[in-house]
Amino acid sequence: MRHWFALAAKSAWNRRLTLGLIVAAVALSVMLLLGVERARRDAREGFAQSVSGTDLIVGARTSPVQLMLYAVFRIGEATNNIRWDAYQAIARHPLVAWTIPISLGDSHRGFPVLGTSAAYFDHFRYGDSRPLALAAGKPFADVFDAVLGAEVAEQLGYRVGDRIVLSHGIGGIGLPEHADKPFTVSGILQRTGTPVDRTVHVSLEAIQAIHLDWQGGAPVPGFSIPAQFVRKFDLTPKEITAALVGLKSRAAVFKMQRYVDDYPGEPLLAVLPGVALDELWQVVGVAENTLLALSAMVVVVGLAGLVAVVLAGLNERRREIAVLRAVGASARGVFALLMTEGLFVTLLGCAAGVVLLLGLTLLVAPLAQSRYGITVQPRLLSLAELRLLGLVVLVGVAASVVPGYRAYRLSLADGLTPRL
């Protein structure tokens, strides 16, 4: 058997250019397939990691997915806020253990600013019920204190004590700045691998303070309240964007949800994070599956190319096959030779595809982390990915039967003298 492998290897090496191109095609298609699979897993895992321990997310009435997206992932913007008294009513409800108010709408150099209370540091959980921890400094105490997520601090090179200026609005360049009221970095959080890393946290009072002399999204002309005087004003917020709610007993979640949904003062919505996530995956799942199906098709195209190349090369190899037959090779051996070739090209393509994927992951990981707060870890293959690879190899082998069988038939029909 060993000489068969040596022969197959030498024969393949002799045609390394065409086979190399096919290996490259298979590798790229495998990379695409695994990449889509990996991106979807990482995204799901990242999303699922981002909220933990929160029983309900409360916001103005909108779609549950949208509410969760902006409240937890800072994706998109809220169309409506909830009034402070409504929030207070929920916070004081006997079933409620804790609430975290969330006020969004400002940003700092592309990173979202989140106004909240001290409860955020006490009750927010991510991943496997892990609390937030400070890497440096302390939570905000003064109105103009800010606590940075790990990614914000790292990317912008901030340390505790640095001064930062917030912008009005989210995303983009050229936003109006709250330059008259700079913030001081009071603390930097440890990395969580969630959107928290990309967030600038300030107090609700701070949000109120920087907008004291603003109206309708712009500073009121000729009117400005210097930073040192804001403390003289009532900084109780008038409205917030959303709230995370923790209950005393999870069993009461539907009762509480009904209470919020039926709140008489204004149209509110309470969603269970898990349910909203499921809904999100249902929406995204169609696109995911389409992508996965498309990349599977690309793999099939790659393997079809393999069959085409091997088949096309077969005519030139009829003499080679006749010589092998003459020295005693069996027709089955010729079949095996072609199968081996197909198998190795597929295996090589898969291996190269995995290497490409790992390279690409390393390249993309920082971007995914900073842009979307999704931690892409350059890890080895998951079980699902191995299963996909196995499927690719299986299809490759099945496809190789075509040239293998053709060579088998030819070698039987040709005998010792190929009729060319």
Added chain:
Amino acid sequence: MVSGMPPAIVELTETLYRWSPGETPCLDIPAFAMRAGERLFLYGPSGSGKSTLLGVLGGVLVPERGSVRVLGNELRGASAPARDRFRADHVGLIFQQFNLIPYLSALENVLLACRFSRRREERAAGEGGARAAAARLMHHLDLEPALHSRLATRLSVGQQQRVAAARALIGRPELVIADEPTSALDAERQAIFLELLLRECTQAGSALLFVSHDRRLARAFDRETDISSITRSNAYREAA
């Protein structure tokens, strides 16, 4: 039968081969025999069923009826793997051209015969190892050592044919079949090649079945046979 005469190594009796049933047979031989160590010149123009005969003797084509006995083995009833093994073990083949695997060196091409046959590998090993046996054969066939590692495609046609001869002879198979091995060579090289081939067949003790349309080469052989005299094939007559 005269006593002391070498035994028959090839015996065809009422052998009929057709490409497909219902067609005129392309091979129909009432009787044909070759003795061990014999050097037989088989004359036949193209289309006379030569290739079919070689395929049948090599165990690649199976006749519809009749008997094909080579070295006492009946090939017609044998399984495909058995026929392949038989060919690897006992038959050396040389064709008109394109005898070599292009991506192997001259030496590797010669050794290929041993790779497929343990018997020939062992017989070559008895002569000091397969590589040594190959080197010696190549030396005898005027292939200098510098050529051994050269890729088959970078050899001249004459060198390629001699490498093919070395491969056919290594491990001393009982039967060497050469199908127009000299027709790609010029007249001078034809004579040299034929001389070397005959000498080495004698040394190896192999019978040589030499097929050619060029009757001038027949002089050096023990016996000469016209393929039309052993076959009653209509196909040949029609083609001719």
